[in-house]
Amino acid sequence: MSWRLLPDLAARSLGGGVPYVSDELFAAGDNLVTDAPPSFQAQTFGPKGQVYDGWETRRRREPGHDHAIVRLGAPGIVRGVVVDTAFFTGNYPPHASVEGVAVDGYPGPAELASAPWAPLVPRSPLAGDTRNEFEVTEPYRCTHVRLTIYPDGGVARLRVHGEVVPDPALLPGVLDLAAMEHGGQVVECSNMFYGPPHRLIAPGLARVMGEGWETARRRDGGNDWVLVKLAAPGVVRIAELDTSHFKGNAPGAASLRGVDARTSDIDDPAAWFDILPRTRLQPDTRHRFPVSPVPQAATHVRLDVFPDGGMARLRLYGELTEDARAALSARWRATTTSSRRGDIQ
Numbered sequence: 171m172s173w174r175l176l177p178d179l180a181a182r183s184l185g186g187g188v189p190y191v192s193d194e195l196f197a198a199g200d201n202l203v204t205d206a207p208p209s210f211q212a213q214t215f216g217p218k219g220q221v222y223d224g225w226e227t228r229r230r231r232e233p234g235h236d237h238a239i240v241r242l243g244a245p246g247i248v249r250g251v252v253v254d255t256a257f258f259t260g261n262y263p264p265h266a267s268v269e270g271v272a273v274d275g276y277p278g279p280a281e282l283a284s285a286p287w288a289p290l291v292p293r294s295p296l297a298g299d300t301r302n303e304f305e306v307t308e309p310y311r312c313t314h315v316r317l318t319i320y321p322d323g324g325v326a327r328l329r330v331h332g333e334v335v336p337d338p339a340l341l342p343g344v345l346d347l348a349a350m351e352h353g354g355q356v357v358e359c360s361n362m363f364y365g366p367p368h369r370l371i372a373p374g375l376a377r378v379m380g381e382g383w384e385t386a387r388r389r390d391g392g393n394d395w396v397l398v399k400l401a402a403p404g405v406v407r408i409a410e411l412d413t414s415h416f417k418g419n420a421p422g423a424a425s426l427r428g429v430d431a432r433t434s435d436i437d438d439p440a441a442w443f444d445i446l447p448r449t450r451l452q453p454d455t456r457h458r459f460p461v462s463p464v465p466q467a468a469t470h471v472r473l474d475v476f477p478d479g480g481m482a483r484l485r486l487y488g489e490l491t492e493d494a495r496a497a498l499s500a501r502w503r504a505t506t507t508s509s510r511r512g513d514i515q
Contacts, residue, residue, distance in 0.1 A: 173250030173305060173331050175368075177350050180315065180330040181205050183372055184351060185243030188225075190279035192236045196226035197324065199238045202317070208326035210257040224258065224326035227319070236263075237318040239282055244334045244351045245272065245313040247505060251291055252329035253302040253317070262298040263319035267291055270312035272506045277314075287316055311335045311505040335506075336401070338499045341490070344407070348471065348486040349373070353401035357470075360394045361385040364480065367396045370473075376482035379415035384480030394421075395474045398484070402494035403432065403469045409446050410485035411473075412456045420453040421475035426486075428468030436470060445471065467491050 180186040182203045191199035201208075201224050214221045227236040248270055255262040268291040273282065290312075291304040317328050334353040341352065348354040350371045359367040364384035369376070376382050385394040406428065413420040426446040434441035443465050451457060473484055490498070 176331040178329045179242040179244050179246050179332050180240050187241045190239040193227040195228040197222040199225045202328045208256040224324050226324035227322045230322045235320045236322050240315050246332045246334040248306045248332040250331040251304045254327040255298050256326040258324040259298045261324050263323035265293050265320040267293040267318045269316045272311050272313050346485050347400040347404045347488050348398050355399045357399045358397040370484040382480050382482035385478045388478040393476045394478045397472050399470050402490050402498050403467045404488045404490045405467050406445050406461050406486045406488040408487040409459045412483040414482040416480040417453045419479050421479040423448050423450050423476040425474045428471045431469040
């Protein structure tokens, strides 16, 4: 899977934040992690000049550089970074670098300043009004990233795409196996004309229809679907299919099937088993269905909607298998080495 399709670990909707910036005289650092694409309205002036939807520092008159520390909403392995300079044309930084660190607990800015930062993106040239994309090969878990701009200027958004690596000690016995914040991923879907499918597994409730997944209207005899790779192998006990805000465009019905890719071929139709048979759905409704009888463990779940339409959220509550929890613990230890982690409680 391309790193561009992985979740933005820094997104505000996932819990990301900006606990420190060296300067934000013209525009606040908090804008870096806003989910919405950057916007611009010409000739919109405030007390400090043109209003920018991004982070902008003052012009430096002495040696040095500016930086912003971003707390990832979901710690994980960074696979790609986007330093988006949208609408910054004569005031963007000519170069930037990105570093990462894994820190236990809830550190403040002073503690983060002395953390063992390691490079993710070396100092690299930037273009103005551009999505500057950088692939990352560092295989370690990060809880925070630090964006440094040389020497000053404006950046609209920082996107930190990667794989969530949750701390197993913080995972409850029953959890949402599909949740993005636990490591669930949407790996395939039939159509995403009006909204990307990863929104289905985002945290919280959708506030408007635009925060869900919606397909184009089908004019054939088929149906739309989404394939979710679970955070880890587990047994689904309760399925929640939420059509909130979808009133004239909710699916008429839906079904869920699972497969265990550890022991079966995911491309073999016979390997799949029912979790929820085809079931009628209502518009603008949070549907919760007990799964009975409880199926075998799954690594992937496919949601089929009939024939098309939109859904706000998909929740798959259940338990991890014992070997899955052990594997998560091993991965967490392997990707969070002592040389990359500060122990701050």
